[in-house]
Structure formats: structure tokens, C-alpha cells
Amino acid sequence: MEKGGRVVVLFTSACILLWMAIVVNGDTDPNDATSIRILFQGLNSAPQLGWPSNGNGDDPCGQFWKGITCSVNRVTEINLSNLGLTGTLPYGLKPLTSLTNLDLSSNNLGGTIPYEIPPNVKRLNLANNNLTGNIPFSFSDLTSLTDLNLGHNQLQQGLSFDFSRLSTLSTLDVSFNALTGDLPQSLSLLPDITSMYMQNNQFTGTINILANLPLKFLNVENNHFTGWIPEQLQNINIQAGSNAWSSGPVPPPPPGTPPAPKSNQHHKPGGGSTSHSGSDSDTSEGGKKSGIGGGGIAGILISIVVIGAIVAFFLVKRRKSKKASSDLEKLENQSFASLPSNELHHEVKLQTSSLIDPKMFDTSSSINLKPPPIDRYKSFDENELSKKPIVVKKTVSVPANLKSYSIADLQIATGSFSVDHLVGEGSFGRVYRAQFDEGKVLAVKKIDSSVLPNNLSEDFTDIVSNISHLHHPNVTELVGYCSEYGQHLLVYEFHKNGSLHDFLHLEDEYSKPLIWNTRVKIALGTARALEYLHEVCSPSVVHKNIKSTNILLDAELSPHLSDSGLASYIPNADQVLNHNIGSGYDAPEVALSGQYTLKSDVYSFGVVMLELLSGWKPFDSSRPRLEQSLVRWATPQLHDIDALAKMVDPTLKGLYPVKSLSRFADVIALCVQPEPEFRPPMSEVVQALVRLVQRANMSKRTFGSDLGGTPRGSDEPGLRDF
Structure with a gap:
């Protein structure tokens, strides 16, 4: 017994020592711990969480952290619902590869949804917040999702991501947002979807693509849907009020279309009464009364005559449509025949791509078992054929200084536009990093179809031509484009250091804070780009979308203004940009x-300068109410040197x-005048910044670690790095 007691004591002591070692060394995967700390900072280090502050422990699995669930040393669940949290959902959560449940619903989170969501999450709930912007395309790669709830936010644009890979998704809730556009064709490829909530948005088009889904509940109320509710959906729990549904009987399906599956197969065919009283109950017992009366025979004869007439009618129509359909096939075959054989091979492979709908290549016959998203093969005559904007029969003039890329080229260079190549999302579309065989790296901007529909290819040619004439050292250069199969893409030079926004607001271990000289250089270079657009170009080009995410930095941290000319030449661009009003960059009159x-x-531009000075975002809902608008909070303090010193980005130390600093603030004050007539032209802003640099005593102490860049051949004396 004494020996056994010693064994127990030794075992207990060893367990205690092991436990102490785990607590000291940390029980949480280092990557997970870093991501949780980033989340904590994004949530404004919320005191209601009770998580330890920096320096007081960084071990959410080894310690008890509210809302965090772990398995061994990996974080598996984050449940922070209904805690009154403010701030934003930050980047940097992608390393949480074991996370399956992320619930931040019913809080006061603002900003946009980052495209770096934990890749294996199954249940994602961000409902009942103040999230803005669009739903990131990277959601296409969340292949483990079973429940997605983004309801009751302020999300905009369309459902532009690809649902085809979300094979386990069972519940989708995007209700009570400001989402627009038609439902994407990929929604029809959800094999496990049972509940869909889309009410209170601004969706358009029909809901036909939902017809064959295994839905049990569907809510599409308060949208702008048109057409008819498919027969298959009338047998489920559906709420569809307050839309622009068509009245009258549903038109018959095309000949050859299989009958729609019915969920109530026990009902008798025909248009008889559904009553279960009287003679109906007699006929249902053991099939005793199976005879057909004289009225029934007459009805059958009439039905046969009517059906025969309908069949004859469609046979005639089908002969007419065959000629039009064959003409269409010839046109499409000509477009393929013009490709080299190896490129044609690429084009055929693209049918499985997420970028191109395989049905765009269907040249079979005028009868399709599954109707394509665009009703291209309906019966029409030759005159109607000539009016179809989607038929590729018009040669596109290529601007002389640009390269025309095929979709096959860009698919290969961007990994089929995978999320791994995604570098940003803007008002007009997503931007991907493209790596070509010869080692060249470029940026590809894929314009959203909601911004530029495929029937505006002629407008796209004009847009490309106009942008191709913009040449300035501080304007991102357009080097190529692609216009195929209704897709519109722009190819730009690539800048390896990303955007000014990333440098100012995204912390990582590789980036260093921008020193003062570099900030002035970025302001001056951006001002020169705008001066060129406003006062050198004829006619003047209004950029309309000046913000830190559109200022890209090269290897020397020199600025390049992106999206120049895009908003000026895209039809209805103002309406697209108006969705972003409230970001803090727009002038009061806008x-x-x-x-x-x-x-x-x-x-x-003045707001960007203020962002450079303070390190603050232009609008930050996580701050106290009086400090949320950077311009409103900072403007009264721009001429107070003491207040100005407190306002400066603390990373400048x-x-x-x-x-x-004082002269920089003076320029800001002029630019953000509430009355537009009192704001200076950009040429005067450039002159003021040049004088600032010339007069400033740029000591070696302010240059830091040579982040100011190299000389650009400026003709102003004393500009050094500028």
C-alpha cells in the first residue's frame, strides 16, 4: 500500500507539473492565438468580453476566454452573439482552419466583410449588424458551409459569388439588405438547400432557377421579381408577396420539356374537384367504380382534338425556328473557327470554369431539357436574330497600345480566378493577381455584370479606348483587356506593395509604418495624378472614387492612382458609387x-491626406459617435498646433x-471645405505640397529606414525623394 501510495503521489505530481508547463508555454496554436488577438483588436478590445489585454496572456484554449471553444489546441468555435460589440470584422482570420462555427450576430459591427474568412467554417452568422459593401467572392470557396446568415445588414450589389461548390449548404439567409440584380444561375446547383430567405431586398428577374431545388421553405417577399412562381414551388411553404408577378395563366413549357415533378402525387390527374365528400369517397374505395360516363368520353375526345392542334402548331413553329437556330450555330462556330487549335482546346475546357456559364457554349438544338439562363433558343425569325445583342458577330476594334487577352489566357494566369489570386474588391468588380508563363505579373479587374451587362460590349470598347489614352507616372497603366462571352476585364500593371489602405490600417509582421517623408511623397504623387486628370486631359476626367484603397504603392512606395477614368466612362457609374456614400470620402454635395x-x-483627396496624417479611417463606427466621421472631428482642430500633435498617427512616434505637419494640415483644410467653390484646383494643391517639401527641414532623423523611395527625376529643386 505504501508503495502504491508513492506511485499515486508521483503520478499526481507529474500531472501538476505537466499542467503548469502547458499553462506557461500556452495551450493554443500560435496562429490561432494571433488571429484571436487580431479579432479582439478589430472589436475595439471590447471590455465586455473579459479577454486579457496585451501582455496578460495570449492563450484562449489554455485559459477560459468567453465565447471561445477549443479542441485540443485549436479554436473550433467563436460565439460572440448579442454582446453589444462594436468595431469591424478584421482581416487575418484565415489561419483559423479548425474553426467550424463563427457567430457574431446581433451586435453593432460596421465596415465590410473581409474576403479572408476561416476556410472550413460550417456555420457563419453575421446577421443583425451594420455591415456594408458586397458579399465577397471568396465565399465561393467556403465549401463546408451548411448555414449562412447575413440577414439584417446593409449589404449591396448582387449575389455575385459562385454557389456551385457549396454542396452542403442547407440554409441561406440574406434577407433585409439592399441586394440587387437577378439571382445567379449557380443557385440552381445547391443539392442540400432546404431554407432560403431573400425577403426585403431589391432582387429582379424571375425565380425559375429555384424551381428544382429541394426547398421546404422560401421567402422572397418585398423584392422586384417578375414572371410566374414555378409550379414546383407552389407545393412548399413559400412567401412571395409584394413582387411584380405576372398575371394570367403560366405559358406552356417548350415542346420536349419533361413534366415538372409534383410533390402531391396522390392527387388524381385532371381538373376535377378536390372535395372528399359525396361520390369522390365512393370511387376511392377499392376502385369499385372505375367506369367512365358519357360526359367523360366527350371530354377526352375534345382533349385529343385540342392536343392534336397544339402539336401541329409547334411542329410548324419548330421548322421555322430550326433555320434561325442553325444560323446562330454558324455565327458561333465562326467565332470558334477563328481561334488557333490549341486555344480552341482551352475554350472547350472553360465549360467547367466558374467564370463562364457552360450553357453559353450550348449549340445543340432549339429544344433544351434545361432552359439556359438567357432564353437564346426560343422561336424567332431572322429579323429578330439580327437584334440579339449577345450574338458575337461584331468585330471589336483593339486600341493600338493594348494587348487583347483571351479568357483562356486569364483563366490560366489567375488560377481560374481563384480566391488565392484575389487581391481586392471595389465598387466595379474584383481584382486578381495574374501570373503569366514568362514570369510577368499583372492585375486583372473583372467588372461585375451588374455594373456592365453583356449587352454593352460596344460601350466597353469605348471605355477601354478612353482609358488607354491616360498616361502619367502616378496613374496605374492599362496594358490590356478582354471582352469575350459577355465578360469584361481590364488588365493593369501590378504594384507589389498593395494599397495605401493596407499600409495604414492592416497590421502584419512584414509591413513597417510609413514615415513622414513617405506620406508626403504619397500625397504629392496622388495630387499630381489628379492634376493630370483634371487639368491636362481634355476633356477633364473626374475620378469619382478617390480613396486609400485606390492608391497603389510600388516597390519604392511611390503612389499610382487606380481606376482612373473608369467611373467617368462607365454608364450609370454614379448610381453604383452612390451605394458607397457614407464611407467618409464623399463631399457633402455628393x-x-x-x-x-x-x-x-x-x-x-483631402480626406486621403487626413487619413495619411492621422492613421484613422475616414468613417469608423467603432469610435464614439462624435469621432466616427474623421472630417467632422478633425477639421476644427487642423489649425490648433497642440490638438494637431495629438491627432498625428502615433506610429510616427x-x-x-x-x-x-502644420502646412500639410493647411492643405487639408482647404481641400475639405464644405462649399465646393472654396476648394482649390489640384494644380494649386500640387504647388502647395511642392512648397511644403522645399521649405521643410527634412532631417536624417525623419527618413528612418530608407522607405522614402528613390528619385523620380523631378524638376523641382530640393525635392529629394519627391
Whole structure:
């Protein structure tokens, strides 16, 4: 017994020592711990969570952290619902590869949804917040999703991501947002979907693509849907009020279409009464009364005559449509015949791509078992055929200084536009990093179909031509484009250091804070780009979308203004950009009228300068109410040197010339004047910044670690790095 007691004591002591070692060394995977800390910072280090602050432990699995569930040393669940949290959902959560449940619903989170969501999450709930922007395309790769709830936010644009890979999704809730556009064709490829909530949005088009889904509940109320509710959906729990449904009987399906499956197969065919009283109950017992009366025979004869007439009618129509259909096939075959054989091979392989709908290549016959998303093969005559905008029969003039890329080229270079190549999302579309065989790296901007529909290919040619004439050292250069199969893509030079927004607001171990000289250089280079667009180009180009995410930095941290000319030449671009009003960059008059001018560009540039000075975002819902709008909070303090010193980005650590800071603030104050007529033209802004640099005593102390870049051949004396 004594020996056994010693064994127990030794075992207990060993367990205690092991436990102490685990607590000291940390029980959480280091990547998970870092991501949780990033989340904590994004949530404004919310005190209601009770998580330890920096320096007081970083071990959510080894310690008890509210809302965090672990398995061994990996975080598997984050449930922080209904805690009054503020701030934003940050980037940097992708390393949480064991996370299966992320619930941040019913809080006060603002900003946009980052495209770096934990890749293996099954249940994602961000409902009942203040999230804005669009739903990231990277959601296409969340292949483990079973439940997705984004309801009751302020999300905009369409459902532009690809649902075809979300094979386990059973519940989708995007209700009570401001989503627009037609439902994507890939929605029809959800094999396990049972509940779908789309009410209170601005969706358009029909809901036909939902017809064959295994839905049990569907809510599409309060949208702008048209057409008829498919027969298959009338047998489920559906709420469809307040739409623009068509009245009258549903038109018959095309000949050859199989009958729609019915969920109530026990009902008798025909148009008889559904009553279960009287003679109906007699005929249902053991099939005793199976005879057909004289009225029934007459009805059958009449039905045969009517059906015969319908069949004859469609046979005639089908002969007529065959000629039109064969003409269409010839046109499409000609477009393929013009390709080299190896490129044609690529084009055929693209049928499985997420970018191109395989049905776009269907040249079979005028009868399809599954109707394509665009009713291209309905019966029409030759005159109607000539009016079809989607038929590729018009040669596109290629601007001389640009390269025309095929979709096959860009598919290969971007890994089929995979999320791994995604570098950003903007108002007009997503941007991908493209790696070509010869080692060249470019940026490909895929314009959303909701911004530029496929019937505006002629407009796209004009857009490309106009942008191709913009040449300036501080304007991102357009090097190519692609216009095939209704897709519109722009190919730009690639800048390896990303955007100014990333440098100012996204912390990582590789990036260093921008020193003062570099911030002034970025402001001056961006001002020169705008001066070129406003005062050198004829006619003047209004950028309309000046913000830190559109200022790209090259290897020397010199700025390049992206999306230049895009908003000026895209039809209805103002309506697209108006969805982003409230971001903090737009001038007061834009919020009132929705119209952009040269002077509204000047205002937005002033906001970027203020962002450079303070390190704050232009609008931050996580801050106290009086500090959420950067311009409103900072403007009264721009001429107070003491207040200005407190406003400066703390990452500068006081390493800046005071006079330079003061003059920088003076330029900001001029640019963000509430009245547009009092804002200076960009040429005067450039001159003021040049004088600032010339007068400033740029000591070696402010240069830090040579982040200011190299000389660009400026003709102003004393500009050094500028």
C-alpha cells in the first residue's frame, strides 16, 4: 500500500507539473492565438468580453476566454452573439482552419466583410449588424458551409459569388439588405438547400432557377421579381408577396420539356374537384367504380382534338425556328473557327470554369431539357436574330497600345480566378493577381455584370479606348483587356506593395509604418495624378472614387492612382458609387445630389491626406459617435498646433517636422471645405505640397529606414525623394 501510495503521489505530481508547463508555454496554436488577438483588436478590445489585454496572456484554449471553444489546441468555435460589440470584422482570420462555427450576430459591427474568412467554417452568422459593401467572392470557396446568415445588414450589389461548390449548404439567409440584380444561375446547383430567405431586398428577374431545388421553405417577399412562381414551388411553404408577378395563366413549357415533378402525387390527374365528400369517397374505395360516363368520353375526345392542334402548331413553329437556330450555330462556330487549335482546346475546357456559364457554349438544338439562363433558343425569325445583342458577330476594334487577352489566357494566369489570386474588391468588380508563363505579373479587374451587362460590349470598347489614352507616372497603366462571352476585364500593371489602405490600417509582421517623408511623397504623387486628370486631359476626367484603397504603392512606395477614368466612362457609374456614400470620402454635395465633379475629387483627396496624417479611417463606427466621421472631428482642430500633435498617427512616434505637419494640415483644410467653390484646383494643391517639401527641414532623423523611395527625376529643386 505504501508503495502504491508513492506511485499515486508521483503520478499526481507529474500531472501538476505537466499542467503548469502547458499553462506557461500556452495551450493554443500560435496562429490561432494571433488571429484571436487580431479579432479582439478589430472589436475595439471590447471590455465586455473579459479577454486579457496585451501582455496578460495570449492563450484562449489554455485559459477560459468567453465565447471561445477549443479542441485540443485549436479554436473550433467563436460565439460572440448579442454582446453589444462594436468595431469591424478584421482581416487575418484565415489561419483559423479548425474553426467550424463563427457567430457574431446581433451586435453593432460596421465596415465590410473581409474576403479572408476561416476556410472550413460550417456555420457563419453575421446577421443583425451594420455591415456594408458586397458579399465577397471568396465565399465561393467556403465549401463546408451548411448555414449562412447575413440577414439584417446593409449589404449591396448582387449575389455575385459562385454557389456551385457549396454542396452542403442547407440554409441561406440574406434577407433585409439592399441586394440587387437577378439571382445567379449557380443557385440552381445547391443539392442540400432546404431554407432560403431573400425577403426585403431589391432582387429582379424571375425565380425559375429555384424551381428544382429541394426547398421546404422560401421567402422572397418585398423584392422586384417578375414572371410566374414555378409550379414546383407552389407545393412548399413559400412567401412571395409584394413582387411584380405576372398575371394570367403560366405559358406552356417548350415542346420536349419533361413534366415538372409534383410533390402531391396522390392527387388524381385532371381538373376535377378536390372535395372528399359525396361520390369522390365512393370511387376511392377499392376502385369499385372505375367506369367512365358519357360526359367523360366527350371530354377526352375534345382533349385529343385540342392536343392534336397544339402539336401541329409547334411542329410548324419548330421548322421555322430550326433555320434561325442553325444560323446562330454558324455565327458561333465562326467565332470558334477563328481561334488557333490549341486555344480552341482551352475554350472547350472553360465549360467547367466558374467564370463562364457552360450553357453559353450550348449549340445543340432549339429544344433544351434545361432552359439556359438567357432564353437564346426560343422561336424567332431572322429579323429578330439580327437584334440579339449577345450574338458575337461584331468585330471589336483593339486600341493600338493594348494587348487583347483571351479568357483562356486569364483563366490560366489567375488560377481560374481563384480566391488565392484575389487581391481586392471595389465598387466595379474584383481584382486578381495574374501570373503569366514568362514570369510577368499583372492585375486583372473583372467588372461585375451588374455594373456592365453583356449587352454593352460596344460601350466597353469605348471605355477601354478612353482609358488607354491616360498616361502619367502616378496613374496605374492599362496594358490590356478582354471582352469575350459577355465578360469584361481590364488588365493593369501590378504594384507589389498593395494599397495605401493596407499600409495604414492592416497590421502584419512584414509591413513597417510609413514615415513622414513617405506620406508626403504619397500625397504629392496622388495630387499630381489628379492634376493630370483634371487639368491636362481634355476633356477633364473626374475620378469619382478617390480613396486609400485606390492608391497603389510600388516597390519604392511611390503612389499610382487606380481606376482612373473608369467611373467617368462607365454608364450609370454614379448610381453604383452612390451605394458607397457614407464611407467618409464623399463631399457633402455628393450625398445630396449624387453628382460627382472636379471639386468633389478635391474633397476626397483631402480626406486621403487626413487619413495619411492621422492613421484613422475616414468613417469608423467603432469610435464614439462624435469621432466616427474623421472630417467632422478633425477639421476644427487642423489649425490648433497642440490638438494637431495629438491627432498625428502615433506610429510616427513624433518623427516629423512640426512646420511640415502644420502646412500639410493647411492643405487639408482647404481641400475639405464644405462649399465646393472654396476648394482649390489640384494644380494649386500640387504647388502647395511642392512648397511644403522645399521649405521643410527634412532631417536624417525623419527618413528612418530608407522607405522614402528613390528619385523620380523631378524638376523641382530640393525635392529629394519627391
